[in-house]
Amino acid sequence: MESGLISVDRWRKGSQAYFLTHLHSDHTRGLSGEWSQGPLYCSRTTASLFPSRFPGFDLSLLRVVPLSSWRSLSLRSPSSGSSVRLHFMAIDAHHCPGSVMFMFRGDFGCFLYTGDFRWDCEGEDGARTTLVSAIKEFPVDILYLDNTYCNPIYSFPSRQVAAHLVADIIASHPCHDIIIGIDSLGKEDMLLLVSRLLNIKIWVWPERLRTMHLLGYQDIFTTDTSLTRVRAVPRYSFSIQTLEGLNMMCPTIGIMPSGLPWLKRPSNGVGDGKLLSGSLLTASTLPCRKQLPAGVHQFHDYMYSVHYSDHSCYEEIGEFVNLVKPKSMKGIVVSSACYVEPLYYFGRICRVSQPPELLLLRPDTAEQFRAVRIKSFSGNDETIDKEREKRLKRDGYSSFKRNKKRSRIQVKRAKISEID
DNA sequence: GCGATCAGCT
């Protein structure tokens, strides 16, 4: 697509319409209450959170996009001046409340931008139905894919299984206070399931309660500590030290539902990092520290982590790509630990064969993963090179060490690529 | 002094 038309999760000047997939801060960096650059398209749920997230935001610039239905708008080509018709549709991305993928089509072709997404939806699912019928009518030319865990070493349970694991840990500590680390948006489904399974309310901090109410959860959450022994607290607000302090007053354990990768190592030993054992334990049989179920890790007497991710695991990414069968695709996350262009693993699924240079050899060691990552990173992101040039001009060339450090950071910062 | 960006931590 020509540049100067639209931006997705990017907020630089020069686009005629801006699309926001979800409200996590790494996708909203640059948005503020002073926004005036143009219309901003998002889901209804995201829109409902806008006033509290960005006080002062001119709500007349928000455009609510209903799920699963085509909308269109007219843009002006910056080069030719002619009118460009853009059709777009939002599809539930199952990442966090309000998160959507966007499908765009027009004379330029058909693009699907997933934003962050998790493809572990079970049972009747509107997103899948919508997607299947949309791609049947409009085959996808380019898939912009959430490739956070696009590597077979990333394998972890569905969120439903993970939520059961959290409930199991709580039930096996009937006399403990429990604190669960969460962020400002996300993991609500886990808390709901825990609440339902254990028939308890869950404490959240006041701002988070307001968010819960905006999301339509009225009765499950409370800010009254006397009503429940389970508290969901800001993830950054507790540590082993906090827990040790709390345990001087009352027996307390912490549970960290973490997106941090649990690597599935190449299988050549016994029980090595395997995650999907399917052995869901009942509350009464949760084993001692040495024999925890797959997906649970106890790294301190008071601290558990449960592998809970709002991004698709490798297997789910594969299923998704196989369903969409795009002509080509591109990863939108360039900083994950074992980043590999999705084409490396899933290129063969695409309808047109891919240029072979990315597919040289399968990386099996950390070093080789790094090599593939760097190759694809430096090979195709002009924007980042320009940024680096600008930065170097500004800062001057200082010591080798400093430059080296900076370039590492740029890889980290340059997280989301764009499609404008 | 203030907002934006960077660095570090979990």
Add this chain to the structure above:
DNA sequence: CACAGCTGATCGC
């Protein structure tokens, strides 16, 4: 390594 996102330091106006 790194999810998402905080705090505190520094930069630029």
